[in-house]
Amino acid sequence: xxxxxxxxxxxxxxxxxxxxxxxxxxxxxxxxxxxxxxxxxxxxxxxxxxxxxxxxxxxxxxxxxxxxxxxxxxxxxxxxxxxxxxxxxxxxxxxxxxxxxxxxxxxxxxxxxxxxxxxxxxxxxxxxxxxxxxxxxxxxx
Numbered sequence: 001x002x003x004x005x006x007x008x009x010x011x012x013x014x015x016x017x018x019x020x021x022x023x024x025x026x027x028x029x030x031x032x033x034x035x036x037x038x039x040x041x042x043x044x045x046x047x048x049x050x051x052x053x054x055x056x057x058x059x060x061x062x063x064x065x066x067x068x069x070x071x072x073x074x075x076x077x078x079x080x081x082x083x084x085x086x087x088x089x090x091x092x093x094x095x096x097x098x099x100x101x102x103x104x105x106x107x108x109x110x111x112x113x114x115x116x117x118x119x120x121x122x123x124x125x126x127x128x129x130x131x132x133x134x135x136x137x138x139x140x141x
Contacts, residue, residue, distance in 0.1 A: 007052075009034065022052070040089045050085040050093060057096050057125045058083035064123035068115045069104055077103035078141075095133040096126075101141045112140050 004026075011020035019035040032047040039048035058081040069076045079102040086094040100116055107115075116138035120126055126134055 019046075022047070039087060048087070050087045053093070053129075054083040054085040054096070057085065057098070057123075057129065060123040060125035061098055061100070061119055064119035064126075065100070065102070065116055068119050069102075069107070072107075072111070072115060074104050074107045074111075077105065080141075093132055095135065096129060098134065098136040098138075100136065100138040102138075103141045107140065109140055113138055 006025040007022055008025050009020050009022040012018050016036050019033060021031050022034050023031040032052075033045070034047050034049070035043070037043050038046035039050065061083070062079045062081045065079055065081075066076055079100065082099040084097045084099070086097075088094055098120060102112065104112060116136060120134060120136045
């Protein structure tokens, strides 16, 4: 069964002076302010498309790694993934860097790195981001 997820952004004003709100329609869990300054310079209390993309990438990767670890017979006690998505005005999204730390009893560092690399390559969000470099640092906690 396919699932379609929805979010809606209402934008008012020009790109540089305007602002908007993005709502997570499917879950109804949150609405976030968004504007150009947050995107181009960073701003507390306001999100941007790249932060939302980082949230999608970190959660998708964690799910894919969890699956791979369980299929290898070594389920994780915990996985922490931070995705850092870089944006530069005039150039666009330059890449996504995954920083991963996991507790996985009975797994060597080499096995973990191989499974993390596989999850990076095969998680659906990584596949959707195939046009940008995706890098990873993965270690056992």
